[in-house]
Amino acid sequence: METYKNVYSNGEVIVTYEPCRCIHAEACAKGLSEVFKTSVIPWIDLEGANTNKIIAQVKKCPSGALAYSKVKTKEFVKDFVI
Numbered sequence: 001m002e003t004y005k006n007v008y009s010n011g012e013v014i015v016t017y018e019p020c021r022c023i024h025a026e027a028c029a030k031g032l033s034e035v036f037k038t039s040v041i042p043w044i045d046l047e048g049a050n051t052n053k054i055i056a057q058v059k060k061c062p063s064g065a066l067a068y069s070k071v072k073t074k075e076f077v078k079d080f081v082i
């Protein structure tokens, strides 16, 4: 079964989540629970912390399921976020 990336943005950073790569180690939820939720949909709320904290947590994802790109222009966000 093919799964699709989930894409989120706060206007400063774009965070993507690939469910098929997630190993459910919960490093993200344990490390930054204000952003990465385990029981709420959407489970990523980028309003929960500042961009530097979000990026630092994304870098700790052990599987690579989480990734980020810094926003360069608002047009970039419009094209990228569905």
Ligand code: SF4
Pocket (backbone or CB within 6 Å): 021, 022, 023, 024, 025, 026, 027, 028, 029, 060, 061, 062, 063, 064, 065, 066
């Ligand atoms: S840290 Fe990465 S591998 Fe672990 S639950 Fe979060 S997205 Fe999945």
